[in-house]
Amino acid sequence: MTATQFLELVKNFKTGTGIRLPRIESGAFKQNIGKINHIIKNERYGEIIAIEQIPISPRISENAIVLRDGIKILVSQRKKIAMPEEVSEVLSFDSEGKLFWDQHVLINEFRSRVVQIGLEKIAGEIAATWHDIFSFKAEKKNSSGEITDFGFRPPQLGALHAIGSHWSLYHSAGTLVMPTGTGKTETMLATMVAYNPGKILVVVPSRALRAQTFEKFLTLGLLRKLGNIGFDSLNPIVGVVTSIPKSDEDLTIFDKCNVIIASMGALNEDIHFQSSKKIASKVDALIIDEAHHIAAPTWTAFKEFFQEKKVLQFTATPYRRDGKLVDGKVLYEYALQQAQVDGYFKKINFYPVHQIDDLLSDSDIANEAVQILKQDLTAELDHILMARCADTTRAGKVVEIYRQLAPELNPVLVHSVEKGSEASLRKIFSRESRIVVCVNMLGEGFDLPQLKIAAVHDIHKSLAILLQFTGRFTRTSASKIGEASIVANIARAEVSLALERLYSEDADWNILLSEMSSQAARSHAELMKFLNESKQLEGGQDGVDAQEISHHLLKPTFNTMIYECEKFEPKRFHEGVPDNMSVQRVWLNDESKTIYFVTRVDFPLKWTRSKTIRDTEWHLFVIHYDQERKLIYFSSTEKTNFYDKMVSAVGATRQIREEQIFRTLGRINRLIFQNIGVKKNGRRNLRFAMYVGGDVVQALALTEKTGSSKSNLSGTGWENGAPVTIGCSAKGRVWARDPGSIPELIQWCENVGDKLLDESIDPSKIIDNVLIPEEVEILPAIRTLSIDWPMELLRKSQERVNIYDSHGKDFTLSLIDIDVAAMRKSVNEIVFTLSYNQESVWATFVLTVGGKDGFLVGEQGGDKLKIKMGRKDLFLSEYFSNYPPLIRYIDLSELDGNLLIKPQNPREFELPEQIFEPWDWRGVDISKESLWKEGNIRNDSIQWRVSQAYIAAGYEIVFDDDAAGESADLVCLREEADFIRLALVHCKFTKGKEPGERVNDVVEVCSQAIRSTKWKWKFKDLCTHILGRETRLASAIRQSRFLTGNANLVNRVSQVSRFKEIKLEIIIVQPGISKANISPDQKIVLAASHSFLQETVGIELQIICSD
Structure with a gap:
């Protein structure tokens, strides 16, 4: 700064004006791993009553300002001048025009004392002065919400009292949940002054926060301004750790301070120096700021050394970055909603x-x-x-x-x-x-x-x-x-x-x-609406922190018992709560007519007479009233008892059970029972029997006998175009496998209730139409329709399943075809092949039915393939022997290893006339199927003609997926206002001249159509499949398989699918099929395929053919 600039700044000092005097700092004491500082006096204001000229040498005088309290302060640009007797303080300006103390008697005195007795003793003296200086003064506001008197805010006082209460009894870790902006740091400062716990280590997550926390502790923040401590109260000596300690000498910084600030990274242990235990021995209390950042095992290990120390964890949210709750007892929690009400x-x-x-x-x-x-x-x-x-x-x-x-x-x-x-x-x-x-x-x-x-x-x-x-x-x-x-x-x-x-x-x-x-997304919006409308009722107990049983975290498994009801009185549920059960939290949604609550039961343990050690069980109860159907649905995670008194208290009358409960199984297509429980009269030990797998045939036969009845049934099937699990018991309980939100549970319950009241559903006829698994030793004498990968693989994303050849090269499932090569019925063998391009067979396998294990899959020829499952590599033949491919027949029965799954009462399949759409094939060589062959586009092929028709119909994406592992020959996507239309097109030219060969052509294309049904409920996987194929199948002569659209559009549609329904269409295109002259055998195959699509994904098969 030039002399002229300095003089201009000095001119601003005028008699009768105020001056902001900078704080008086001891200056930094450098340490091996950081630094120590002390603010001797905070920044303060003074009033200038005079300006004098004071000589600093025989020829030079400088300006001095005189304050109302009589103190004279010299203002000089000269460095380290000899101070005249009448002044003890020299102010100057830095390069930015800010005042700083060039000299001050208090700085000199402090540094002299450091030399005499050391920082450690001075820190002890400062801490001793804090005894009884803190005032638990509260902020006051008027009726307009304006602050009339400064003090601590309600969350700060609440947290501070909670800390004092906890420390009076325990040294265990305590957590304080205080949203950002409610005064966490001032609460830490007050904890240090009010409770004076000794030497404190404060740990923060970042360097930026470390710097700000260091600054706050140096000055004691707002404690003086708020009136919680006196103006002359002494500030602490504060250290900051900026690098990892590597020796005992480095740790001496902890001895010299009242409080040490460190980031988590700076407390990591050096590979050659284990510092954690030694640090813990040097401090009396540990305070962790922003504790939700703490997730690393190394940090958890560090904290273990402080088990005998006072530990506080401050956080704005009780959830760590890894999604788990911050550990430690929650001492105090100030809710966000309350923070808004209080104006913070x-x-x-x-x-x-x-x-x-x-x-x-x-x-x-x-x-x-x-x-x-x-x-x-x-x-x-x-x-x-x-x-x-x-x-x-x-x-x-x-x-x-x-x-x-x-x-x-x-x-x-x-x-x-x-x-x-x-x-x-x-x-x-x-x-x-x-x-x-x-x-x-x-x-x-x-x-x-x-x-x-x-x-x-x-x-x-x-x-x-x-x-x-x-x-x-x-x-x-x-x-x-x-x-x-x-x-x-x-x-x-x-x-x-x-x-x-x-x-x-x-x-x-x-x-x-x-x-x-x-x-x-719709489901998200419904959940938010439900939670917003739910109000917590009084009467719950505070035996556990509220966050741990927040109603936002509840995810019940789907089960219910159903009762008739005319008048619903939800708040009376407590009249039926057992004496040994305590209700912890209760929520009521008046709009939905739903009450739900969490309970706790403490059981004595058999192996101890202690009255304090208990086995604790937590359970969730959901009671929903369906006003339209006059039904109560009672759902609980506690399934061993019946709560008749509880449901009666809320208004339930007759329970729906016995034969009517089995209406639950109505409207489910391709229902397969996994197990059946049969109740029989007779000897006590034969009263109940459970049948699984192939034994359900015996069980069903028993249910038809006098004196035997169904006790419970569970199975899988298809409902509303999606796979479902279902179970029901004659005692009145209905269940499904998957958990969900409470609104989803309610929707599921109401669907069950709708079926229970449907008089058109006859439980005895439901049993007639189920698929029966039966163990077989010989192959059925039926034409094969298709082969598919095991369900265990179909549940996974095809891009994540890898099959390896003998050289270790991997291929994703999306690049591999599985096909039936031969049916050797005389020896009960099915030969199937895998191929990774359309020209060659990669490997051949044989599924043999019969023998001691029921079935066996062996590799007959080709490469020795392996599949990677988790960390384990298995030969593919070994995997298939545990999870065999699924064989479908034209009567829609299925062979799963040696289990033949078929309808109990087979029916005739119908083929509606409206599913046929004849095209004019002029200009198309119907012997050419693929639009790409030997490096050229074939404009006269079947696929080309179909692709152009879909492009003309406004489909934004038309993708040629014709290759081994295809989802379809053509994948066509079009976004509509309320849904996404997905058309999977399977094309086939006619190879065969004989009738039997033409039937095989239809079987082949129908097999592809059936296998593609899985994409309806795996749409995101289909998008991943397309993008993966685009990359993996690209070549120098054909760089893209998009006939229209691109990868960005696929990503867009994938994102949109979260908000819009997928409407699936499956189309087979075969000019060799004549609508007018379709053969009986072709008709059987097409009718079976059409029925399968209707029963599973709930759509009709579309057939593009000739007149």
Whole structure:
């Protein structure tokens, strides 16, 4: 700074004006792994009553300001001048024009004492002065909500008292849940002063938060301003650890301070020096800030050394970044909703962008966010926009978008490796810039309340923390700060999933986060509506932390008992609660007529007489009233008892049971029983028998005998175009295998209730139509329709199942065909082959029915193939011997190893005339099937003609999947207003001249059609399959298989499928089939295929043929 500039600054000092005197610092004491500092006196204000000239040498005088308290302060640019007798303090200006102490008598005295007695003793003396100086003074507000007297906020006082209560009894870890902006750091400071627990180690997750926490402890934050301690109270000696300790000498920093601040990374143990136990021995208390970041096993191991110390964990959310709850007893939890009511947390407006195309997503988010910022600035709100990105590369691209959109707002980039980050932050603080694009630098600890608009370009941290950070409203905020806004693209799966996780973690987000015209997925919206309408009732006990049994975390398994009811009185359920059962939480949804609650039962243990050790069982009960059908559904995870008193108390009358309950099995196609329980009269030990697998034939026969009846049935089948599991008991219980949300349970129950009241469903006729598994030793004398991979493989994504050849080269299932090569009925053998291109057989296998094991699969020729299952490699023949391929016959019976699954009463299949669509095949060589052959497009092929017809019909994607492992010859996709139309087209030219050969052609194409049904409920896997095939099947002469559309469009449709239903069409195209002259054998095969599609995925087979 020049002399002229210095003199200009000095001119600002005038009599009768105030001056902000800088704080008096001891100066940093450098240590091996960090530094130590002490603020001798905080910043204060003084009033200038005079300005004098004081000589500092015979020829030179300097200005001195005289304060009302009589203190004279010299103001000089000269360094380390000899102070005149009448002054003891010298102020100067730094290069930015800020005042600092060049000399001060208190600094000299402190450093002299450090030399005399050391920092450790001084720290002890300071701690001794804190005895009884803390006042538990509360903030006061008037009726308008304005603060009339400063003090601690309710969450701070609540947390502080909870800490004192806990420490009076325990040293175990305690957790305090306080949303961002409610004063966590001041609570830590108060804990140190009020309870004086000794030497404290404070651990924070990041360097940015470490710096801010260090600064807070140096000055004791706002404790003086709030009136909780006196102005002259002494500040602590504070150390900061910035690097990993590697020796005992490095750890001496812990001896010299009242409090030490460290980041988690700086406490990692050096490979040659185990420091954790030694650190624990040097401190009396451990405070962990932002504890939700802690998940690593190394950190857990570090904390183990503090078991005998006082440990506090502060967090804004009780959920760690790995999704688990932070451990430790929750001492205090201040709810988000309460924070909003108390005015510490503002409502957040959520503005969802719905952009499927990733290339346009960033622009759409930026456009929306900039528009919100400009509206806020027009309204004279002091707001800043923060755009969050996953990495530095993304941030670099995104900041350019903002610079093009709003150059006048001067967007800046801030991240840890950006050299200009400090300068950029200064621009944000000065409002020279209103937009900051960052990666992970502006975290929870960054204190700038004006950051009120968050543009979420990438989800990479806890969404709850980002929202709290943006929504907080601190007492230092001016009235120019309004409501917060969040912009995110919910078409991206990770954003939608993050929102679902957010809602599941804390109910209050449903109130605080206002979704502005959100197009969330239907099931998600229904769940949110249900949870919003659910109100917690009084009467639950506080035996466990509320977070652990939050109603957002409930996921019941589907089971119910059904009762008739005229008047539902849900709140009376407690009249039927057993004496040994305590109700922990109760929620009532009046709109849905549903009450649900969590219970606890403590049982004494047989192996101890202790009255404190108990075996605890937790159970969930859901009672729903179906007003339309006048039914009560009683669902519980406790299935060993019947709760007749409880259901009677809420209004239930007659229970639906015995024969009527088996109506549950109605409307289920291709029902296969896994087990049947039969109740029989006679000797007591033969009263009940359970039958599984092939024995269900015997069981069904028994149910038809006098004196025997069905006790329970369970099986699988197809309902409403999707696979289902179902079970029911004559005692009145109905169940399914999969868990779900409570709204999904209610929907499932009401579907059950609808069937129970349907008089057209005859339980005895349901049994007539089930598929019966029967063990066989000879192959059936029926024509084979198709072969498919085992269900165990079909449940997996084909791109994730790998088969290896003898050289170790892997092939995904999506590139491999499985086909029947021969039926050797005389020796009960089925020969099937695998191929990975359409020209050659890769390997040949033989399935033999009979023998001691029932069946066996052996490899007959070709390569010795292996399949990788988890970490284990198996020969494919060994795998098939445990999980055989599924063989289907034209009567729709199925062979699964040696189990022949067939209808108890086979029926005639019908072939509706309307499924035939004759085309004019002029210009097409119907002997040519594939549109691509030997490096050329064949414009006169069947596939080419069909592909052009679908392109002309407006399908955005037409993909040629014709190769081994195909989903169909052509995959065609078209997005409609409310659904996605998926057409799987299977083409076949006529090879055979003889009638029998022409039937084989139909069998082949129908086999492909049946195998493709799985894609209806595996649409995302189909999209992955297409993208994988596009990459793997590409060649120099044919770089793409898209006839229209591209990979980006496939990704788009995959994303849209989360919001829209898939409507499947399966089409076979065979010009060799004549609608007018179809042969009887062809008709049988087509009718069977059509029936299979109707019974499983609920659609008709479409046949494009000739006249």
